[in-house]
Amino acid sequence: MRNIEICLSPELIHLHDLKGKTVVVVDIFRATSTMVAALGNGIKEIRTFASLEECKSMKAQGYLIAGERNGHKVNGFDLGNSPLTYLDGKYAGEKLAMTTTNGTLALSKSQDAEEILIGAFPNFSTTLDYLKSIDRDILVHCAGWKGRFNLEDSLYAGALTKGLEGTHQSEDDASLALKSLFEKEGNDLKKFLSQASHAKRLQNHNIEADIDFCLQEDSIDLIGKFEKGALTKF
C-alpha cells in the first residue's frame, strides 16, 4: 500500500516532506477549478506566479495575464479568476500567466515534489484514476484561505482519500478526519459548502455561477500537470 496525507494550508507545508511524492494542489474556489476550465477549453499552457509584478511582466512575452486579489480582477490585467471566462473557447490557443490570492501561492510552495498536479471537482475522476495508476505516495496540498483551513479544499482532499482507499492508506489525523467528513457530507456538496466562509465571500461578489461550476464533478476530462515550469493538459 502507498500513502496519502493532507496538508491543510500552505502555512503548514514546511512540516511535510514533499520529496519523491505526487503533490495535488487544490483551490476549489477558484484557482485550480479555473485552471482546469482554461486547459479544458484550449489554453495551451499556464504559468503561475505568487506576485502580481512577476505575472504582469509575462505580457511582454505574449502571455494573457490573469490577476486576482481578494476575489476581484486586478487593474491592468486581462482577466480575473473566473472559470466561466474560458468556457466558450474564446482564448483557445493562448498561453496564460496567472496569479491569485491563495492557489498560486500553494503551487509555488509545492516545487520540491516529484510531480505536481492540480485538483478540482470538474476533473475529479480523471485525476483519481491517474493517482491510482502510479506507484507513488501522495500529498494533497490545500490552498486554504490566507493561510487558514477551509472547508472546500479539505472536503476535496477527503474525497480523494476516500477514492484511493484501495491503493493508499492514510495515517495522519487530517486524512482520517476529512475522509469521514466526506463520507458524511459528500452526497450534497453544494448544500454543505454553502456554509463555507469562502462560498459566502464569493456569493457577495455575485458569482454564484462560478460556485456551481467549481462544484460540478467530472465535467472536464483532463489531468493538469506541471512540467518544466508550466501547467499543461496531460
Ligand SMILES: O=C(O)[C@H](CS(=O)(=O)O)OP(=O)(O)O
Ligand atoms: O478568486 C478567488 O476565488 C479567491 C479569492 S479570495 O481568496 O477570496 O481572496 O482566490 P483563490 O486564490 O482562487 O483562492
